[in-house]
Amino acid sequence: MTGSPVIRKTMVFVLIALFLGQYGAGMYDLVFSNFLRDAHHLNAEERGFLELPRELPGILTLFVTSALFFMNEVRIASVACLLMTAGMLVLSRLDDACSMWTLSAWIMLVSLGQHILMGTIDSIVMHTARPENRSLRLGQMKALGTAASLLGALVVWIKWKFNTSFGVDFTVTALVCLVAALFLSRVKTPVFPKRRGWRECFMFRKRYKVYYSLEILHGIRKQLYLTFGFWLMVSTLQQSPTQMGRTLLLAGVIGLVTQPLIGWSIKKYGERNVTIFDSIALSLLCLAYAFAPSVLSHQWAVGVVTACFVLDNLLFAMGMARSTYVARISEKPEDISSCIYTGIAVNHVASIAYGIIGGLIWTYTGGPQAVFLIGGLATVGAGLVARKMEKGTILPTPAA
Numbered sequence: 001m002t003g004s005p006v007i008r009k010t011m012v013f014v015l016i017a018l019f020l021g022q023y024g025a026g027m028y029d030l031v032f033s034n035f036l037r038d039a040h041h042l043n044a045e046e047r048g049f050l051e052l053p054r055e056l057p058g059i060l061t062l063f064v065t066s067a068l069f070f071m072n073e074v075r076i077a078s079v080a081c082l083l084m085t086a087g088m089l090v091l092s093r094l095d096d097a098c099s100m101w102t103l104s105a106w107i108m109l110v111s112l113g114q115h116i117l118m119g120t121i122d123s124i125v126m127h128t129a130r131p132e133n134r135s136l137r138l139g140q141m142k143a144l145g146t147a148a149s150l151l152g153a154l155v156v157w158i159k160w161k162f163n164t165s166f167g168v169d170f171t172v173t174a175l176v177c178l179v180a181a182l183f184l185s186r187v188k189t190p191v192f193p194k195r196r197g198w199r200e201c202f203m204f205r206k207r208y209k210v211y212y213s214l215e216i217l218h219g220i221r222k223q224l225y226l227t228f229g230f231w232l233m234v235s236t237l238q239q240s241p242t243q244m245g246r247t248l249l250l251a252g253v254i255g256l257v258t259q260p261l262i263g264w265s266i267k268k269y270g271e272r273n274v275t276i277f278d279s280i281a282l283s284l285l286c287l288a289y290a291f292a293p294s295v296l297s298h299q300w301a302v303g304v305v306t307a308c309f310v311l312d313n314l315l316f317a318m319g320m321a322r323s324t325y326v327a328r329i330s331e332k333p334e335d336i337s338s339c340i341y342t343g344i345a346v347n348h349v350a351s352i353a354y355g356i357i358g359g360l361i362w363t364y365t366g367g368p369q370a371v372f373l374i375g376g377l378a379t380v381g382a383g384l385v386a387r388k389m390e391k392g393t394i395l396p397t398p399a400a
Helices: 005-039 044-049 051-067 073-091 100-128 131-159 166-186 206-226 228-236 241-269 271-295 298-329 333-365 369-386
Strands: none
Touching: 005 044, 005 073, 005 100, 005 131, 005 166, 005 228, 005 241, 044 333, 051 100, 051 333, 073 100, 073 166, 100 131, 100 298, 100 333, 131 166, 131 241, 131 298, 206 228, 206 271, 206 298, 206 333, 206 369, 228 241, 228 271, 228 298, 228 333, 228 369, 241 271, 241 298, 271 298, 271 369, 298 333, 333 369
16 A cells, blocks of 8 residues: 555544444345345246346445545545445335335445445545555455355354344344444545536546447456346255355355466566456356256256356456556546546446346246347456557656
């Protein structure tokens, strides 16, 4: 981290708060698909359509953060945690008699907080790390987030052996997010580049077209894991919250090691090569997702898909290359946060569209094959776009 010892000490408190916020968000995500299936009895088509309120906040994030242009990234993260707290508290008390509109509204509020937090974390790292060390620090931050999710998975795994209440899960996550919000609202924050008005948050320039193209394609890729990968595990393969917790626990343990290594690999091999490798690996995973459930016995299918699910989770960390790339090519420091938030917005336009389309395809084809094969084409496209990423290096900066 750059800056004085006082700023570095302050950032320790920020990291603790971000750990708590990511723990709450991770535990919520872990039980979310089971919550929809078991507590609200949704089918694949309804689950696909629910991605609209869940992913729409990715677009709204751009507008909310632009309205909060007078706040720095740490304060905005505090607002994100408060939004998650409110939404999770209400969801903990909803029963299956509530309408789809009511359920969607509160899911949207939680999701808005999650998406704002996602953008602020990357932005905080990009602004507080030395340019030549951004990928390393981002890898460490992702490992911190993985450790938070790992703790959440462990808690769910143990808790569901004795208590199967989703209300308890959401109440606990809400309280943790509230503590994170209080930490972030009180800490003395380092100085970030200031935006003079809300218009500066909308960063649509030709210079960043490759970055935005990658974000659009990643929006489709993201659905393959967060929605259809989870749905394949809990619906087609009948995995319980305890089994899902065990799977994500395994992914988390491995991720603690691999995510810093991915950050190192981005620094050594460059964003372009890492993104192309990510594209190739994901294409192979899509083939396994598509055909394993239909050509293998149930036991083998569970093993293969679980392995793919773990690898898919780990490959998500390669998305760090997009953040470090746009930070590297940004014309001025103020552009970095705006580009990240704009990237999240365009990412979610594609994500929402494929969530709905994929749900319909799954329902009317009767299986996951077409959903994952089409998604695989998007990952191939990302590799082709990555070939146009600008090459370059960051010169080391003097020690602060």
